[in-house]
Amino acid sequence: MTLNAFDQLPYGLQLATVFETGTYLARRWEEEDGVNLYHLPGGFFVELYYDTLAEELVRLRSFSSTEPLEDYAASVRLPEGWT
Numbered sequence: 001m002t003l004n005a006f007d008q009l010p011y012g013l014q015l016a017t018v019f020e021t022g023t024y025l026a027r028r029w030e031e032e033d034g035v036n037l038y039h040l041p042g043g044f045f046v047e048l049y050y051d052t053l054a055e056e057l058v059r060l061r062s063f064s065s066t067e068p069l070e071d072y073a074a075s076v077r078l079p080e081g082w083t
Helices: 003-008 011-021 067-075
Strands: 023-030 033-040 044-051 056-063
Touching: 003 044, 003 056, 011 033, 011 044, 011 056, 023 067, 033 067, 044 067
Parallel strands: none
Antiparallel strands: 023 033, 033 044, 044 056
């Protein structure tokens, strides 16, 4: 599936696609929202925003650019001795 095709899906089908075919990569925090990053087979990424106060998914963001991935760089830990 391409990013464009994914973006055309209704929200519920987008969520189902992420959970069925996406690979979980990382989590970051944005205020009270936990943001989970997934990679999908079409080569694009999806962030799911989970509101911890409301205990529900509140939105998603899909993208193919690597720029938004910089938000996750602070949590990357490479093994000792890795070069």
